[in-house]
Amino acid sequence: MRPVDLRTPRLVLDEPTLADADLVTAYCQDPLFERYLTTPWPYARADAEAFLGTYVPDSWASGAELTWAIRASEGGALLGMISVREAQHELGYWMGAAHRGSGFMSEAALAVAEWVxxxxxxxxxxxxxxxxxxxxxSARVARAVGFRRIEPTDPTVPTRDGGTLPAWHAVRTSPVDPEAHASWASILGGP
Ligand SMILES: CC(C)(COP(=O)(O)OP(=O)(O)OC[C@H]1O[C@@H](n2cnc3c(N)ncnc32)[C@H](O)[C@@H]1OP(=O)(O)O)[C@@H](O)C(=O)NCCC(=O)NCCS
Incomplete structure (x- = not known):
């Protein structure tokens, strides 16, 4: 597939490039990434170069994973990253620590979900x-985007070392399931 640019009221989503390597390297030093993501740990600049120079373009071409850079303007600095994996059409995302809490990820994730x-x-x-x-x-972002929590038979997620951890799972349909928001009450509270 050819890379597709998406726009939201405040954001531009486009294909990340090698010019983003310094910021990817800096953001991926975040201890939350060690805990919650499968990005390499420790994270080196060579990891960013391999990801941006090879993995991202190859995965767009094959359709295996579609990855967007999140920016505040065309050609602007990288704020975060969001992707959809072909297997099960799974959404994944991270935001650079300095840019969290402004609703950017919810806005980006909604645009990607509606596009998919x-x-x-x-x-x-x-x-x-x-x-x-x-x-x-992450759960608050998923709720904001209209995902509904589900109880799968295997409620885990793979870890970077080949193991698994207990996980929350959710699904987004179009239109949004009327029960979606309420399905988060046990972990995020209501209404
Ligand atoms: C998950 C993540 C992308 C959210 O990014 P963000 O820019 O803060 O997201 P938003 O600003 O759109 O916030 C969405 C919601 O999360 C809430 N939120 C933000 N940081 C939070 C925190 N540390 N604890 C609890 N809630 C938080 C916001 O208040 C908002 O809630 P609301 O919609 O109910 O008002 C970001 O925290 C991150 O990159 N975390 C590390 C990587 C990660 O865990 N990725 C997801 C893997 S599944």
């Missing part, structure tokens, strides 16, 4: 989300 379910990925009828149990910030 609106025909961006042919045949995609649902989008999956998983997070290590306890990742409340």
């Amino acid at each position: 379910l609106g025909g961006g990925i042919r045949g995609a009828r649902s989008l999956m989300w998983r997070a290590v149990e306890g990742n409340l910030a």
Whole structure:
């Protein structure tokens, strides 16, 4: 697939490039990434170069994973990253620590979800989300985007060392399931 740019009221989503390597390297030193993501740990500049120079373009071309840089303007500095993996159409994201708490990730994730379910990925009828149990910030983003929590038979997520951890799972459909918001009450409270 050819890379697709998306726009929201405050953000531009486009293909990340090698010019983003310094910021990717800096953001990926975050201890939250060690705890919640499968990005390499410790994270070296060579990891960013391999990711941006090879993995991202190859995965757009094959459709295996579609990855967008999140920016505040065209050609602006990288704020965060969001992707959809082909397997199960799973959404993943991270935001640079300095840019959190402004609703940017919820805005970006909504745009990606609507693009995927609106025909961006042919045949995609649902989008999956998983997070290590306890990742409340990620769960709040998923709730804001209209995901509904589900109880799968295997409620885990893979870790970077090949193990698994207990995880929360959710699914987004279009239109949004009327029960979606309420499904988060046990972990995020209500209404
Ligand atoms: C998850 C993450 C992307 C959220 O980014 P963000 O820019 O703060 O997201 P938003 O500003 O859109 O905030 C969304 C919601 O999370 C809440 N939130 C933000 N940081 C939070 C925190 N540390 N704890 C609890 N809630 C938090 C916001 O208040 C908001 O809640 P609301 O919609 O109910 O008002 C960011 O915290 C991050 O990069 N974490 C590390 C990587 C990660 O865990 N990725 C997800 C893996 S599944």
